[in-house]
Amino acid sequence: MNALARAASVQPLRALVRTAAAVACCVVGGCSNDVDTSENKLPYRSEETIGVTDTSDVEVSAGACDCLTVGRWYRMDTLALITIDGKDHPVIPTLNALWKSDISVLELDIMLEVKAVSETSVTIRIVNGARVDGTQDICQLDDTAIETVFPRNGCSLEASAESAFNVYAGTQDFPKNCSTTLPVKHAIPVSRARLEGTLNNDCSGILNGKVPSGGLGQSELDKVCTCLLLPGAQAEECGALDASFADTTCVGCNANYQPLGGLLKAFGEPDWLCQTETGALAACLTADFTAVAMEAPPSCQ
Numbered sequence: 001m002n003a004l005a006r007a008a009s010v011q012p013l014r015a016l017v018r019t020a021a022a023v024a025c026c027v028v029g030g031c032s033n034d035v036d037t038s039e040n041k042l043p044y045r046s047e048e049t050i051g052v053t054d055t056s057d058v059e060v061s062a063g064a065c066d067c068l069t070v071g072r073w074y075r076m077d078t079l080a081l082i083t084i085d086g087k088d089h090p091v092i093p094t095l096n097a098l099w100k101s102d103i104s105v106l107e108l109d110i111m112l113e114v115k116a117v118s119e120t121s122v123t124i125r126i127v128n129g130a131r132v133d134g135t136q137d138i139c140q141l142d143d144t145a146i147e148t149v150f151p152r153n154g155c156s157l158e159a160s161a162e163s164a165f166n167v168y169a170g171t172q173d174f175p176k177n178c179s180t181t182l183p184v185k186h187a188i189p190v191s192r193a194r195l196e197g198t199l200n201n202d203c204s205g206i207l208n209g210k211v212p213s214g215g216l217g218q219s220e221l222d223k224v225c226t227c228l229l230l231p232g233a234q235a236e237e238c239g240a241l242d243a244s245f246a247d248t249t250c251v252g253c254n255a256n257y258q259p260l261g262g263l264l265k266a267f268g269e270p271d272w273l274c275q276t277e278t279g280a281l282a283a284c285l286t287a288d289f290t291a292v293a294m295e296a297p298p299s300c301q
Contacts, residue, residue: 064119064155065154065203068114068117068203069114071114072113072114072203072293073114073293073296074206074291074292074294075111075112075129075138075291076108076109076111076209076289076290076291077103077291078103078288079103079110079287079288079289080099080100081095081286081287082286082287082288083284084270084283084285085272085273085283085284086273087271089270090267090268097231098228098229100231101233102176105131105232105234106138107130107169107170107176107235108167108168108169109128109129109130109131109138109168110167110289111127111128111138111294111297112206112291113126113127113296115147117152120152120153121149121150122157123147123148123150124148124149124150125145126146126147126148126163126165127140127144127145127146128140128144128166128167128168128187130168130170130172130175131170131172131235132172132300133171133172133236137297138297139172139300140297141168142299143184144165146164146165148160148165148195149161155198155199155200155201156198156199157199158196159212160194160195160196161194162192162193162194162213163192164189164191164192164193165193166184166188166190167187167188168187168188170186170235171235174238175235176227176238177224177226177260178224178225178226178254178257179223179225180251180252180253181223182220182223188220188221189220190285191215191274191282192214192215192274192275192276192282193215194211194213194214195209195210196209196210197209197289197291203293205290205291205292206289206291208290209289210289211286211287211288211289212286213274213286214285214287215275215276215283215284216270216283217280218261218270218272218280218281218282218283219276219280219281221261221264221283222249222259222261223249224259224260224261225249225250225253225258225259226259226263227239227256227257228258228263238254240254
C-alpha cells in the first residue's frame with residue numbers, strides 16, 4: 001500500500017476522494033438540499049441505503065426443501081458489507097451504495113448454480129455475470145466461476161467450505177473495475193470466503209444470506225483499479241479500455257480508473273488482520289446478502 005501511495009499522484013487521489021464524497025453525499029442526503037429531520041442512522045445499516053430485504057417476518061419451516069434441485073439458479077439481489085477488519089470502516093456506506101445501484105441496473109450479478117444436492121450437502125457454482133451491452137440481459141462470465149460445498153440441514157445452507165471467488169461489475173465491454181495483471185481480469189478477488197443462508201419453503205429465494213468471513217488481499221487491491229461513478233451511472237460512462245494506457249497502477253485501463261487500494265486508504269487504512277490463501281496480508285470482511293431465483297443465463301460471447 002505504501003508503494004502504491006508513492007506511485008499515485010496527489011491529484012488523482014483528490015479526484016477520487018471528491019467523487020467518493022459526492023457518492024456519500026447522495027447516500028446520506030439523496031443529492032438534495034432538503035433538510036432531513038428524521039432520526040439519524042448509520043447509512044450502511046439502513047435498508048434504504050443497502051437494499052437488504054427485510055426477512056424478519058418471513059416464515060421458513062424446518063421442511064426438507066425438496067424443491068432444491070440440480071439446475072436451479074439464483075442471483076444476489078442485495079449485497080452489503082457489514083464490517084472490514086471487524087469495524088464499521090468509513091468506506092462501507094460508499095461501497096454499499098454503489099453495489100446497490102449496480103445490482104439494480106444489472107451490472108453486479110453474482111449468481112449461484114446448484115450443481116449437486118443430497119440430504120446433507122449442496123454443491124453450488126458461484127459465477128459472475130455481466131450486462132450485455134445495449135440490453136437488459138445478463139450473460140455469465142465462465143472464467144469467474146468457482147464451486148463450493150455447503151453442509152445442508154433441510155432448508156438451511158450452513159457455512160460453506162472456504163473458497164476464493166470473484167466480484168465483477170459492469171457490462172461485457174465496459175467493466176467498472178479494471179485489472180490486466182490478475183488471473184481473472186477486471187474482477188475483485190475475495191479470498192477464503194464462506195457463505196451461508198436459508199432457502200424459503202418454495203426454493204424461490206435465499207434469505208438471511210451471510211458472508212461470515214472473507215478477505216480482500218492487500219496486494220490484489222493494489223492491482224485493481226475502479227471507475228468510481230455516482231449511483232445510477234452506467235458502465236459505458238467509464239469509457240473503453242485502452243491497451244496502450246501505461247499508468248503505473250492502472251495499466252491497460254484508462255484515465256477514468258483509479259487504484260482501489262487508494263480508495264480504501266482515502267477513507268482509512270485497513271488493519272489487514274486476515275490472510276489470503278498464500279498467507280499474504282488481507283483485510284477481513286463480513287457481509288449480508290439475499291438472492292432470488294432466475295433462469296439460467298447464457299455464457300458471454
